[in-house]
Every structure is written in structure tokens, then in C-alpha cells.
Amino acid sequence: MREPSTTRCDMADIHSFESFAALDGEGIRYAVFFTGCPLRCAYCHNPDTWFRSGNEMTAEEVFNKIRRFKPYFRNGGGVTFSGGEPLLNSVFINEMFDLLKNEDIGYCIDTSGSVELTDGVKRAVDNADMIILDIKFYDAGKYKLYTGGDIEKPLALGRYCTEKGKRLVLRTVIAPGINDTNEDVEKYAGYVSENGLKFEKYELLAFHTMGFFKYDNLKIRNPLAGTPALEAEKLDELQKHLNETLKVKEG
Numbered sequence: 001m002r003e004p005s006t007t008r009c010d011m012a013d014i015h016s017f018e019s020f021a022a023l024d025g026e027g028i029r030y031a032v033f034f035t036g037c038p039l040r041c042a043y044c045h046n047p048d049t050w051f052r053s054g055n056e057m058t059a060e061e062v063f064n065k066i067r068r069f070k071p072y073f074r075n076g077g078g079v080t081f082s083g084g085e086p087l088l089n090s091v092f093i094n095e096m097f098d099l100l101k102n103e104d105i106g107y108c109i110d111t112s113g114s115v116e117l118t119d120g121v122k123r124a125v126d127n128a129d130m131i132i133l134d135i136k137f138y139d140a141g142k143y144k145l146y147t148g149g150d151i152e153k154p155l156a157l158g159r160y161c162t163e164k165g166k167r168l169v170l171r172t173v174i175a176p177g178i179n180d181t182n183e184d185v186e187k188y189a190g191y192v193s194e195n196g197l198k199f200e201k202y203e204l205l206a207f208h209t210m211g212f213f214k215y216d217n218l219k220i221r222n223p224l225a226g227t228p229a230l231e232a233e234k235l236d237e238l239q240k241h242l243n244e245t246l247k248v249k250e251g
């Protein structure tokens with residue numbers, strides 16, 4: 001097994017890049033996946049991002065790769081920082097911002113929010129066009145059980161985004177037998193509304209098994225081995241229920 005990832009100030013360990021990524025943000029995206037994550041989500045389909053790749057790059061090197069795609073960033077496109085946990089690299093992202101703004105290229109951050117809300121993290125959030133925040137569970141016990149983390153951290157980030165009027169998209173992975181009932185969805189809706197989070201969209205994502213082979217390759221235990229993928233019809237049904245529940249709560 002490779003060494004867990006750590007971060008240096010001036011360079012970042014990059015897992016991979018994805019050009020023409022469409023999912024994480026608006027328009028055509030160029031996604032940068034960092035290694036390193038403070039969580040160990042039971043349903044993680046990217047456990048390979050937990051460990052160092054050895055591909056250390058400076059902000060300028062990453063910027064030079066991104067810049068070539070600028071013509072495709074019309075219609076709201078840009079960069080998406082993902083991972084792993086991109087906000088472990090807030091110093092790097094802030095260096096990137098200084099380079100990107102000269103080219104008028106914006107960025108989104110796709111985050112679990114499981115980081116301390118340091119000045120560096122705040123600056124990375126302040127300069128982002130949009131934050132995509134995982135709402136992994138609706139109570140501290142389940143959050144700890146299925147991710148190993150502290151639910152207060154993403155909540156603090158969500159509240160910070162709300163205070164700042166930041167464009168915020170919430171996301172939750174739905175896994176069979178873990179959080180796939182109407183009651184679960186009602187609890188998610190209650191959690192975000194009782195905590196005053198203001199968001200543009202709340203999307204549910206289906207648990208899938210496409211990353212299972214990575215656990216085998218890395219020789220690490222897959223806590224959800226044997227769990228089936230969530231069916232598309234079930235996801236649609238739960239998304240509809242979430243939307244309706246949120247509408248009622250908004251009054």
C-alpha cells in the first residue's frame with residue numbers, strides 16, 4: 001500500500017486530470033483531482049485518491065495544462081478542483097486563483113467540507129464561483145460511523161457559504177441499506193433546513209460499484225463489498241421526495 005498523502009505548501013500531489021468533465025459545475029469543466037482525504041467513506045469509489053501518486057506539481061504547471069482549454073470554457077465553464085479533498089490544498093488553490101484570474105478563468109470546488117475553516121480555506125471558498133458540498137449524513141453518529149469524520153466541519157463550511165451568499169450545491173450519495181428510505185431523505189431535508197443552509201440545488205447521487213476493483217488493487221477492505229448499486233428508478237423516486245419535502249419546508 002502506498003503512503004497516505006500529505007500536502008506541501010508550494011506543490012500539490014495530483015491524482016489525475018479530466019478534460020471536458022461535465023458533471024461537477026456548469027459548462028465544460030477541466031477537473032483537477034488532488035490526492036489526500038481526511039475521510040474514509042464506506043461508499044468511496046475513489047480510494048486510490050487517498051494515497052500519494054508521486055505526481056507533485058506546482059500551481060504554474062497545473063495552470064499551464066488548464067490554460068490550453070480556455071476556449072472551451074465559454075458558457076460558464078472552468079476548472080473544478082476535486083479529489084480526494086481539494087481544500088486540503090487551499091494554499092495551492094489560492095496560488096492557482098492568482099494565475100486563473102489573469103486569464104478570466106473561474107473555478108468550482110467539489111468538497112466533503114471535512115477541513116478546518118482556516119483563513120486559507122475561506123479565501124479559496126471566497127474566490128470560487130461555486131461550492132459543491134457533500135452532505136454525507138444528517139446526524140453525528142452516522143457521519144462518524146460511515147466516514148470516520150466530524151459532521152460539524154462540513155456544517156461550518158455550509159454555513160460559511162450561506163453567510164457569504166456563495167453559490168452552493170449540495171450532494172448526497174444514496175447507498176442501499178444505509179440511507180435509501182423516504183425517512184432518510186426527510187431527515188436530510190430537515191438537517192439542511194434546520195441548519196439554515198441556503199443552496200441552489202440539492203442532488204442525490206446513486207451509489208455504484210464501478211470503483212470496487214480499486215479496493216482489490218490497493219489490497220484494502222471494501223466495507224460495502226456485496227452492496228448492489230442503487231437503481232436509477234429508486235434514485236429518481238428519492239430525489240422527487242427530497243424536492244417535495246424541501247418545498248414544504250421552505251413554505
Ligand code: SF4
Nearest residue numbers: 037039041044084112
Ligand atoms: S470524501 Fe470523497 S474521496 Fe474522501 S473518502 Fe469520502 S468519497 Fe472518498
